[in-house]
Amino acid sequence: MNELPPARARRAVRNAADRALRLGTVAIRPAAAAGRPGPEPLVARLSRLRRQAGGPLPVEYLRTTHDEILRVIGDDPTGRVLEIGCGEGLLTERLAPVADAVVAVDTAEGPVARAAARFHENPQVRVERRALPFDRFDGTFDLIVCADSLHHLNPALFRRGLEHLLARLRPGGRLVLLHHTGGTGRGNAVHHAAAVRVGADARFVHDRCRALPGLGPDGSGVRLDVFRRAGATVSPAPVRVPDGEVPRPRADVTRQDEGRSRTTVA
Structure with a gap:
């Protein structure tokens, strides 16, 4: 032959x-x-x-990005927290001291089992294996954190998941997204889609947008956005954004040309 x-x-x-x-x-x-x-x-x-x-993210990268998430959350008590894509519970361990209760979920059986073992004596933390992020979660949350988890979804699934997560926020509650922007580039796409969605809805505010250059498995950088559900006394004017355009920035955010980093102004 x-x-x-x-x-x-x-x-x-x-x-x-x-x-x-x-x-x-x-x-x-x-x-x-x-x-x-x-x-x-x-x-x-x-x-x-x-x-x-790409294998598991390096521990040093996780430590640095977790530091950034804790910095934007602040030291004030955050009430009830939902963590999407908890892995083995490294970030969960740092969220627990500033929360009344943490629900940490992931799809992978092994990491969920190890995270559950890590917190088996802590009734404040509940670890569950879930179909992210579409399973119906009980109640609402003061904080939802998605760190390097949503960029695995295709655009249609991400839009559905984002709607579900926004609906789970209490008034004043925050949704924190952090993803590295290398590889397929889906990290940037996820954050841009979330910014457009929030910018077109009077119920939500785009609080913060920040780029962390040099981080990530390939050093391409990381993007962090914070979205907040407006409280009962806050009624921001609706912002209508045509498809494909970026919403106008808030006072504390500067935006560069589409496709490049966005940086919070201190």
Whole structure:
């Protein structure tokens, strides 16, 4: 049998993978000409692709971004807190001292189990495995934190999830988003979409927008935004924003050209 050219062999492997995914089979059988030994289980292949796309975020990065989140939250008691994408509970551990109660959720079974073990003697913290961010959460929250979690969603799913999270905010409650902006660039897209959504709704205020250059797995930077649900005595005028445009900044925010960083003015 004649060997296939390398590019053609790679296409044969990708086509076999696509067929396996469509048919729901449990193994991918590479083309013999590709020279790969034996079938690769589908779960193993997906895990390998995830590793290639980027493993767990470095501890130093997490510590730095968590510092920034705690800085914008402040030292005042924050009431009831919802953390989306808690992982193993590193940020949860720092939110608990400034909250009356914390609900920390994630989709991954292993990290959720380890986070639950971390807080098993702390009744103030409840750790749950949830389908983020669409499961119906009980009650409302004074603070919702999403750190490097929502950029995994496609735009349609993100819009649905954002609506659900905004609806869970109490008057005066805050939604804090923090995502690194490298890789696929979805971090910036998530924050821009949230800013447009909030800017077009009189019930919400875009409190803060900040860029943290040099952070992230590839050093591309991090973006942080804080959105607040207006209290009963606050009635900001509605801002109507055409599709694709950025809402006009508040007094404490400067915005640069679309696609670049935004920085809070101290």
